Amino acid sequence: MTAFGYKLPAMSSLLIWGLLWEVIGQMNLTFFVPPLTTVIATLFSVIGTPAFVKAMTETAYAFGSGVFFAIAIGIPVGIMMGKSRLLDELLLPWVNIFLSAPLTALVPVLMVLFGFGMTSIIITTTLFGIWIIILNSRAGVMQINRSLVEMARSFGASPLDAFFRIYFWAALPEILGGVRIGVIRAVKGVIIGQLLISIVGFGALFELYSSNFLMGHFWAVLIVLFAMAFSISEFLAYLERRVAYYAAKR
Amino acid sequence: MSQIKPPHDAAVPVSSPESAVSVRNVSKSYGPVEALKNLSLEFPRGELTSLLGPSGCGKTTLLKIIAGLLPADAGDIEVNGKRVTGPGSDRAFVFQDFALLPWASVIRNVAFGLELRGVAKSEREAIAEKYIGNVGLSGFEKAYPHELSGGMRQRVGLARALAVDSQVLLLDEPFSAVDEQNRRKFQEDLLELVRHENKTFIFVTHSIEEAVYVSDQIAILLPRPSRVSEIIRPTSFRNKDVENIRRDPEYLDIVDEIWASLRTYTE
Numbered sequence: 001m002t003a004f005g006y007k008l009p010a011m012s013s014l015l016i017w018g019l020l021w022e023v024i025g026q027m028n029l030t031f032f033v034p035p036l037t038t039v040i041a042t043l044f045s046v047i048g049t050p051a052f053v054k055a056m057t058e059t060a061y062a063f064g065s066g067v068f069f070a071i072a073i074g075i076p077v078g079i080m081m082g083k084s085r086l087l088d089e090l091l092l093p094w095v096n097i098f099l100s101a102p103l104t105a106l107v108p109v110l111m112v113l114f115g116f117g118m119t120s121i122i123i124t125t126t127l128f129g130i131w132i133i134i135l136n137s138r139a140g141v142m143q144i145n146r147s148l149v150e151m152a153r154s155f156g157a158s159p160l161d162a163f164f165r166i167y168f169w170a171a172l173p174e175i176l177g178g179v180r181i182g183v184i185r186a187v188k189g190v191i192i193g194q195l196l197i198s199i200v201g202f203g204a205l206f207e208l209y210s211s212n213f214l215m216g217h218f219w220a221v222l223i224v225l226f227a228m229a230f231s232i233s234e235f236l237a238y239l240e241r242r243v244a245y246y247a248a249k250r
Numbered sequence: 251m252s253q254i255k256p257p258h259d260a261a262v263p264v265s266s267p268e269s270a271v272s273v274r275n276v277s278k279s280y281g282p283v284e285a286l287k288n289l290s291l292e293f294p295r296g297e298l299t300s301l302l303g304p305s306g307c308g309k310t311t312l313l314k315i316i317a318g319l320l321p322a323d324a325g326d327i328e329v330n331g332k333r334v335t336g337p338g339s340d341r342a343f344v345f346q347d348f349a350l351l352p353w354a355s356v357i358r359n360v361a362f363g364l365e366l367r368g369v370a371k372s373e374r375e376a377i378a379e380k381y382i383g384n385v386g387l388s389g390f391e392k393a394y395p396h397e398l399s400g401g402m403r404q405r406v407g408l409a410r411a412l413a414v415d416s417q418v419l420l421l422d423e424p425f426s427a428v429d430e431q432n433r434r435k436f437q438e439d440l441l442e443l444v445r446h447e448n449k450t451f452i453f454v455t456h457s458i459e460e461a462v463y464v465s466d467q468i469a470i471l472l473p474r475p476s477r478v479s480e481i482i483r484p485t486s487f488r489n490k491d492v493e494n495i496r497r498d499p500e501y502l503d504i505v506d507e508i509w510a511s512l513r514t515y516t517e
Contacts, residue, residue, distance in 0.1 A: 150314075154317050154318075154341070155414065245394070245396065
């Protein structure tokens, strides 16, 4: 970006918005928006506290497991659906329904089924992330050049060989795209799960801060969450660019 | 003059020992469409046989049946006396659209057939390197397919098929996606290969000139349903220099003759 002929460093727009926040905070318009400097000071004081560390590890654990299941189940199921007409007809309507369904409404049901603990949160996270991963893996497999598959067969590839050496790699750009969106959705899943079940992780922390009007703390934790979600998404986007060299030339 | 034999009739005698591939009474339908009907053809060992015909005549179908990629509805395929039930290591396929792995380097692509056969990495890369040299791509081992021209990509496809050292090479319109100058160079190289590799080549093409230029035997297929209408074996120019073939009177005669019999089938 350039302004008045000067080249501005990357992210300089963030500075402007941060400045605006600070100004509004200093004007003391509302208790809801404390100055950014206060928030950041709180952030550093909060980060080391046992409550924060506990929330962080619980969330990381729930998020990690949820994403793991979403990927470990989603990619093979998507690839199978792309390969098998029967499986596709059987599962596709459900995948589409769950993709567009308001999954938040399912969380109470999960709580009844799996209790108020970690299991429900992990399942919520998986449910948020998995559908788009399935759909994208399926789409990736369906656009595979038929002659690549024939080539592998003609050189004696077993179905397992074809799966790991052809289907997975040929669909990888789409799969990674799906994983990126799925992971972003899983961040929502893990937070919504924790908020609704609200006795563990950041959900508990949010509940605690907002009910005690600790807005500085509230914003500090929110900034940490946003930053983490953004970094994960950027990292996956970077992986996606690594395979872009062949994505357009298959 | 060329020697023109009538097509084989349905009852072909037991395959002669000099046939590497025998196709006997093969039929194939796609739903109501009969692609091949009771087709029989012998492919002599160590020679290049072209399957030539108008589009939709089932030449690629026949090639894929021989490759074991498509099942025949009826009839038998034998390769070196063994009945074909699926893809096998006695045949290697060269694809019209190259079918290279876009995420793999040239050397891994060439070694891919060996990789699937479980050959150790160092060994298969040594073999691949040799064939990369043979097709004139030395120095491009680490390149990726998208960095190569169409002609170079097909050289990779050819090297991959040669690397598995199959007795029979199946080429499905391999030069149709390659530009004209590269195609001519390819055709000359193919003649060299046939002469030195002692393999049986089955070559599908829709170009009359190309078929006559490279073939020891040309099978003309006519469509709907596909059958062998005639088999032409050029005799006089096969051992001449590559530069003189296109001026040879027999070459010109055969090209004209084939055109005369195919022109009624053009759309």
